[in-house]
Amino acid sequence: QVQLQESGPGLVKPSETLSLTCTVSGGSISSYSWSWIRQPPGKGLEWIGYMYHSKIINYNPSLKSRVTISVDMSRNQFSLKVSSVTAADTALYYCARGGYNNNWFDPWGQGTLVTVSS
């Protein structure tokens, strides 16, 4: 059974870079697509971006200039970086496995709250 776990700092200062890692267990990251999704407190879900086979990577156009997704196949992990963060980037960040066409997300990690504040 595939499980995902997000990790990273819970507090980031404005203008700095948010960095998170998703560790995948129970399955190989070389199969399926893998996404980052976030949810500001009390608000809806926002898709951030995905990777597939560590080669195909795409991002939400509204975040594309500030977001980087990378993969460490040896550790079965993939990572998210969001640069120049503001309070608007405060959210619960989830990683999730996706379908081969990134057409569904299952399972999800438990999520990690990142707060942007000085």
Added chain:
Amino acid sequence: QSALTQPASVSGSPGQSITISCTGTSSDVGGYNYVSWYQQHPGKAPKLMIYDVSNRPSGVSNRFSGSKSGNTASLTISGLQTEDEADYYCSSYTSSSTDVFGTGTKVTVL
């Protein structure tokens, strides 16, 4: 890309059926059979309920069903139960090879 449009709230009595709509464009919902639905209880991660418009993952109750007509997808919950009270989100693949979520619908069981 704009979020898909869902009603903010839908309610029903136990045993009734309710339907949640998810409206997009020909570049997302209308262009692909890649619509999925998620249930999210407070403080929990979303759970996949329907994928590829109308397919149920193993373990999901057959009270949940999905469909699509044109640019609008729908999730129907039949035989409404108290545990169905949650937030529901749709998602669609897009012509830009990205994904977009709906605005979310709060389901209340009266």
